[in-house]
Amino acid sequence: SQKIEQNSEALNIQEGKTATLTCNYTNYSPAYLQWYRQDPGRGPVFLLLIRENEKEKRKERLKVTFDTTLKQSLFHITASQPADSATYLCALGKAGANNLFFGTGTRLTVIP
Amino acid sequence: GAGVSQSPSNKVTEKGKDVELRCDPISGHTALYWYRQSLGQGLEFLIYFQGNSAPDKSGLPSDRFSAERTGGSVSTLTIQRTQQEDSAVYLCASSLVLGTAYGYTFGSGTRLTVV
Numbered sequence A: 001s002q003k004i005e006q007n008s009e010a011l012n013i014q015e016g017k018t019a020t021l022t023c024n025y026t027n028y029s030p031a032y033l034q035w036y037r038q039d040p041g042r043g044p045v046f047l048l049l050i051r052e053n054e055k056e057k058r059k060e061r062l063k064v065t066f067d068t069t070l071k072q073s074l075f076h077i078t079a080s081q082p083a084d085s086a087t088y089l090c091a092l093g094k095a096g097a098n099n100l101f102f103g104t105g106t107r108l109t110v111i112p
Numbered sequence B: 001g002a003g004v005s006q007s008p009s010n011k012v013t014e015k016g017k018d019v020e021l022r023c024d025p026i027s028g029h030t031a032l033y034w035y036r037q038s039l040g041q042g043l044e045f046l047i048y049f050q051g052n053s054a055p056d057k058s059g060l061p062s063d064r065f066s067a068e069r070t071g072g073s074v075s076t077l078t079i080q081r082t083q084q085e086d087s088a089v090y091l092c093a094s095s096l097v098l099g100t101a102y103g104y105t106f107g108s109g110t111r112l113t114v115v
Helices: none
Strands: A003-006 A010-014 A019-026 A032-038 A045-051 A056-059 A062-067 A072-077 A086-093 A106-111 B005-007 B010-013 B019-024 B031-037 B043-050 B065-069 B075-079 B088-095 B110-114
Touching: A003 A086, A010 A019, A019 A086, A019 A106, A032 A062, A032 A072, A045 A056, A045 A062, A072 A086, B005 B088, B010 B019, B019 B088, B019 B110, B031 B075, B043 B065, B043 B075, B075 B088
Parallel strands: A010 A106, B010 B110
Antiparallel strands: A003 A019, A019 A072, A032 A045, A032 A086, A056 A062, A062 A072, A086 A106, B005 B019, B019 B075, B031 B043, B031 B088, B065 B075, B088 B110
Protein backbone atom coordinates (compact mmCIF):
# COMPACT_ATOMS: atom_id res chain seq x y z
CA SER A 1 0.00 0.00 0.00
CA GLN A 2 1.07 3.60 -0.42
CA LYS A 3 3.29 5.16 2.21
CA ILE A 4 3.79 8.88 2.83
CA GLU A 5 6.62 10.07 5.07
CA GLN A 6 7.26 13.58 6.24
CA ASN A 7 10.85 14.24 7.17
CA SER A 8 10.54 14.69 10.87
CA GLU A 9 7.90 15.07 13.50
CA ALA A 10 9.25 18.44 14.59
CA LEU A 11 11.42 21.16 13.11
CA ASN A 12 12.68 24.24 14.94
CA ILE A 13 14.14 27.20 13.06
CA GLN A 14 15.11 30.76 13.79
CA GLU A 15 12.87 33.59 12.67
CA GLY A 16 13.86 34.96 9.28
CA LYS A 17 15.37 31.70 8.05
CA THR A 18 13.92 29.44 5.38
CA ALA A 19 12.07 26.38 6.62
CA THR A 20 12.23 23.30 4.38
CA LEU A 21 9.84 20.41 4.96
CA THR A 22 10.04 17.11 3.09
CA CYS A 23 7.36 14.73 1.90
CA ASN A 24 8.46 11.37 0.51
CA TYR A 25 6.18 8.69 -0.85
CA THR A 26 6.45 5.09 -2.00
CA ASN A 27 4.21 2.65 -3.86
CA TYR A 28 2.27 5.53 -5.33
CA SER A 29 2.15 7.66 -8.46
CA PRO A 30 0.27 10.82 -7.55
CA ALA A 31 -0.99 13.22 -10.15
CA TYR A 32 -1.54 15.90 -7.51
CA LEU A 33 0.26 16.80 -4.34
CA GLN A 34 -1.21 19.23 -1.84
CA TRP A 35 0.10 20.96 1.28
CA TYR A 36 -2.01 21.94 4.27
CA ARG A 37 -1.43 23.83 7.47
CA GLN A 38 -3.02 22.68 10.72
CA ASP A 39 -3.14 24.67 13.94
CA PRO A 40 -3.94 23.02 17.31
CA GLY A 41 -7.64 22.28 17.69
CA ARG A 42 -8.40 23.23 14.09
CA GLY A 43 -8.88 21.39 10.83
CA PRO A 44 -6.22 21.50 8.10
CA VAL A 45 -6.19 24.55 5.83
CA PHE A 46 -5.33 24.16 2.14
CA LEU A 47 -2.20 26.03 1.05
CA LEU A 48 -0.95 24.87 -2.34
CA LEU A 49 -1.52 22.22 -4.99
CA ILE A 50 1.11 21.09 -7.49
CA ARG A 51 0.55 18.78 -10.44
CA GLU A 52 2.87 15.98 -11.55
CA ASN A 53 3.89 17.90 -14.66
CA GLU A 54 4.83 20.98 -12.63
CA LYS A 55 8.26 21.28 -11.07
CA GLU A 56 7.59 24.22 -8.82
CA LYS A 57 4.73 26.35 -7.52
CA ARG A 58 4.95 29.58 -5.53
CA LYS A 59 2.53 31.57 -3.41
CA GLU A 60 3.82 34.59 -1.52
CA ARG A 61 6.51 33.24 0.86
CA LEU A 62 5.68 29.61 0.07
CA LYS A 63 7.35 27.43 -2.55
CA VAL A 64 6.61 23.80 -3.35
CA THR A 65 8.61 21.49 -5.58
CA PHE A 66 7.56 18.11 -6.90
CA ASP A 67 10.08 15.53 -8.14
CA THR A 68 8.31 12.44 -9.46
CA THR A 69 11.64 10.68 -10.06
CA LEU A 70 12.76 11.06 -6.45
CA LYS A 71 9.14 10.63 -5.29
CA GLN A 72 9.53 13.71 -3.16
CA SER A 73 8.04 17.13 -2.55
CA LEU A 74 9.80 19.96 -0.74
CA PHE A 75 7.84 22.74 0.97
CA HIS A 76 9.72 25.96 1.68
CA ILE A 77 8.69 28.94 3.81
CA THR A 78 11.04 31.87 3.26
CA ALA A 79 11.58 34.67 5.78
CA SER A 80 9.82 32.55 8.40
CA GLN A 81 7.82 34.20 11.17
CA PRO A 82 6.61 32.91 14.56
CA ALA A 83 3.07 33.00 13.09
CA ASP A 84 4.17 30.27 10.66
CA SER A 85 4.46 27.86 13.61
CA ALA A 86 2.01 25.02 12.93
CA THR A 87 1.85 21.44 11.69
CA TYR A 88 2.19 21.06 7.93
CA LEU A 89 0.66 18.09 6.12
CA CYS A 90 1.27 16.82 2.63
CA ALA A 91 -1.46 14.95 0.80
CA LEU A 92 -1.35 12.90 -2.40
CA GLY A 93 -3.98 12.04 -4.95
CA LYS A 94 -4.05 10.00 -8.12
CA ALA A 95 -5.72 11.24 -11.26
CA GLY A 96 -9.33 10.11 -11.14
CA ALA A 97 -9.08 9.08 -7.51
CA ASN A 98 -11.81 10.14 -5.16
CA ASN A 99 -9.90 11.12 -2.03
CA LEU A 100 -6.53 12.35 -0.79
CA PHE A 101 -4.08 10.39 1.33
CA PHE A 102 -2.33 12.40 4.02
CA GLY A 103 1.06 12.21 5.69
CA THR A 104 1.43 12.45 9.46
CA GLY A 105 2.74 15.99 9.31
CA THR A 106 5.71 18.00 10.50
CA ARG A 107 5.34 20.37 13.44
CA LEU A 108 7.23 23.58 12.66
CA THR A 109 8.24 26.01 15.40
CA VAL A 110 9.72 29.36 14.40
CA ILE A 111 11.72 30.79 17.26
CA PRO A 112 11.74 34.60 17.63
CA GLY B 1 -22.33 28.71 4.88
CA ALA B 2 -18.99 30.44 4.76
CA GLY B 3 -17.11 27.42 5.98
CA VAL B 4 -17.51 23.77 6.93
CA SER B 5 -19.32 23.48 10.23
CA GLN B 6 -19.10 20.44 12.50
CA SER B 7 -21.03 19.67 15.65
CA PRO B 8 -20.58 18.96 18.41
CA SER B 9 -17.03 20.25 18.78
CA ASN B 10 -16.46 17.89 21.70
CA LYS B 11 -18.26 14.72 22.70
CA VAL B 12 -17.59 12.49 25.69
CA THR B 13 -19.54 9.27 25.66
CA GLU B 14 -19.61 6.04 27.60
CA LYS B 15 -18.39 2.86 25.99
CA GLY B 16 -21.24 1.07 24.28
CA LYS B 17 -23.30 4.19 23.55
CA ASP B 18 -24.13 5.41 20.04
CA VAL B 19 -22.98 8.82 18.81
CA GLU B 20 -23.89 11.02 15.86
CA LEU B 21 -21.47 13.54 14.40
CA ARG B 22 -22.75 16.23 12.08
CA CYS B 23 -21.12 18.05 9.18
CA ASP B 24 -22.54 21.03 7.31
CA PRO B 25 -20.40 21.60 4.19
CA ILE B 26 -19.91 24.73 2.13
CA SER B 27 -23.01 25.47 0.10
CA GLY B 28 -22.64 24.21 -3.46
CA HIS B 29 -19.83 21.77 -2.70
CA THR B 30 -20.88 18.46 -4.20
CA ALA B 31 -18.16 16.36 -2.58
CA LEU B 32 -17.92 15.64 1.14
CA TYR B 33 -15.28 13.61 2.96
CA TRP B 34 -14.89 12.18 6.46
CA TYR B 35 -11.44 11.61 7.97
CA ARG B 36 -10.31 10.53 11.42
CA GLN B 37 -7.20 11.85 13.17
CA SER B 38 -5.80 10.03 16.19
CA LEU B 39 -3.09 11.46 18.41
CA GLY B 40 0.21 11.38 16.58
CA GLN B 41 -1.36 9.79 13.51
CA GLY B 42 -2.08 11.09 10.07
CA LEU B 43 -5.54 11.64 8.72
CA GLU B 44 -7.25 8.32 8.11
CA PHE B 45 -9.78 8.40 5.26
CA LEU B 46 -13.21 7.04 6.16
CA ILE B 47 -15.73 7.78 3.42
CA TYR B 48 -16.63 10.24 0.68
CA PHE B 49 -19.93 11.43 -0.77
CA GLN B 50 -20.66 12.57 -4.30
CA GLY B 51 -23.99 14.30 -3.82
CA ASN B 52 -25.94 11.97 -1.54
CA SER B 53 -24.18 8.86 -2.76
CA ALA B 54 -21.36 7.01 -0.97
CA PRO B 55 -20.38 4.23 -3.37
CA ASP B 56 -17.34 3.03 -1.44
CA LYS B 57 -17.66 2.24 2.25
CA SER B 58 -14.46 0.21 2.49
CA GLY B 59 -12.64 2.92 4.48
CA LEU B 60 -15.03 2.66 7.41
CA PRO B 61 -13.17 0.86 10.26
CA SER B 62 -16.00 -1.51 11.14
CA ASP B 63 -19.69 -2.14 10.57
CA ARG B 64 -20.39 -0.04 13.67
CA PHE B 65 -19.67 3.01 11.52
CA SER B 66 -22.19 4.40 9.04
CA ALA B 67 -22.70 7.69 7.28
CA GLU B 68 -25.37 9.41 5.29
CA ARG B 69 -25.86 12.66 3.47
CA THR B 70 -29.19 14.23 2.68
CA GLY B 71 -30.20 16.94 0.22
CA GLY B 72 -26.65 17.07 -1.09
CA SER B 73 -25.79 18.99 2.04
CA VAL B 74 -25.60 17.91 5.68
CA SER B 75 -23.88 14.63 6.50
CA THR B 76 -24.06 12.53 9.64
CA LEU B 77 -21.46 10.00 10.76
CA THR B 78 -22.90 7.51 13.23
CA ILE B 79 -20.84 5.23 15.46
CA GLN B 80 -22.79 2.50 17.20
CA ARG B 81 -21.69 0.74 20.39
CA THR B 82 -18.67 3.00 20.75
CA GLN B 83 -15.33 1.53 21.85
CA GLN B 84 -12.34 3.26 23.41
CA GLU B 85 -10.36 2.87 20.19
CA ASP B 86 -12.94 5.09 18.49
CA SER B 87 -11.58 8.06 20.46
CA ALA B 88 -10.17 10.52 17.92
CA VAL B 89 -10.87 13.78 16.16
CA TYR B 90 -13.35 13.28 13.33
CA LEU B 91 -12.83 15.77 10.52
CA CYS B 92 -15.20 16.59 7.71
CA ALA B 93 -14.14 18.32 4.50
CA SER B 94 -15.88 19.44 1.35
CA SER B 95 -14.75 20.39 -2.14
CA LEU B 96 -16.44 21.89 -5.17
CA VAL B 97 -16.11 18.66 -7.12
CA LEU B 98 -15.10 15.14 -6.17
CA GLY B 99 -11.46 14.18 -6.54
CA THR B 100 -7.95 15.21 -5.70
CA ALA B 101 -7.37 18.06 -8.15
CA TYR B 102 -8.88 20.63 -5.80
CA GLY B 103 -8.12 21.69 -2.29
CA TYR B 104 -10.39 20.53 0.49
CA THR B 105 -12.00 22.84 3.03
CA PHE B 106 -12.04 21.20 6.46
CA GLY B 107 -14.18 21.85 9.49
CA SER B 108 -12.64 22.16 12.95
CA GLY B 109 -13.59 18.60 13.79
CA THR B 110 -15.40 16.76 16.55
CA ARG B 111 -13.20 15.47 19.34
CA LEU B 112 -14.72 12.19 20.47
CA THR B 113 -13.68 10.66 23.77
CA VAL B 114 -15.03 7.25 24.73
CA VAL B 115 -14.72 6.52 28.44
